[in-house]
Amino acid sequence: MKLFFTKKKWSEYRESLTGPLGFVPTMGALHAGHLKLVHEARNNNDFVAVSIFVNPKQFNNTEDLINYPNTLEQDILVLSQAGVDAVFLPSSSEVYPENDTFITAVPGKSAEGLEGAFRPGHFEGVVNVVDRLFEWIHPHNAYFGQKDLQQCLVIQEFASEKHPNLKIVTVPTEREKNGLAMSSRNLRLSEEGRNRAAVIFEVISKMKDSTADYDWAIEYLKQYEIETEYLTNIEISLNTDTGLMTKAWVFAGYLEGIRLIDNVLYN
Ligand code: AMP
Secondary structure, three states, X not given: OEEEOOHHHHHHHHHHOOOOEEEEEEOOOOOHHHHHHHHHHHHHOOEEEEEEOOOHHHOOOHHHHHOOOOOHHHHHXXXXXXXXXXXXXXXXXXXXXXXXXXOOOOOOXXXXXXXXXXXXXXXXXXXXXXXXXXXXHOOXXXXXXXXXXXXXXXXXXXXXXXXXXXXXXXXXXXXXXXXXXXXXXXXXXXXXXXXXXXXXXXXXXXXXXXXXXXXXXXXHHHHOOOEEEEEEEEXXXXXXXXXXXXXXXXXXXXXXXXXXEEXXXXX
């Protein structure tokens, strides 16, 4: 497995590749959810590249950025074991050189509301980094997790305009045995917190089958010390391995000061 720290070195390598390239962008602190994306990429491409870059521009909360977990040595080990060909590890100045142009408008309606509303600037940051990475990595297929549902929708919409030859593949959420969606931020929860957080998936799975008012759900989550930021159902259009999904229940909230998100998709 090769490691690249600069665009220049990466481009030399990229030019030598013939055949489909699958790309998985990440912020590191890798877990089985990230690896699911990597396996999907491995099974459908001749080459697989993963990027690890904690993108400062997508953090609307400085404390969250400072505390973002870093397990780089372990990440590199698991990626090489997963059969990844190349890892791109750019520095911040490589990604955002001085006097560079920053896209300020996030295209499309998918960035409105939910994360777009509660995390101002978040999707601008995401779109900016992903745009640069797509330009440099120049993949045929790029893999994103359905755990970050709105991100999938934003990128799907953005890529269809700006990178029309690139296929965006969305991969189902990998969960702990208790149902908790895997997330790098779970590392910051206590063991008890990780147990309690399982109730989020329990609740949103029940919402899917009920037409009942969801105040009960917010109260129920409170009993587990989970403060809901939003819990709502939305209309979507997302291609998945089981076909087009048209609806989702989406949740965001806080437990032990850590922001957690999850969703269930349905038709
Ligand atoms: P991150 O490192 O959090 O930016 O995530 C990198 C990619 O992994 C994004 O496309 C995420 O949606 C995806 N991802 C994160 N957690 C999971 C999970 N539990 N299951 C599947 N994909 C995930």
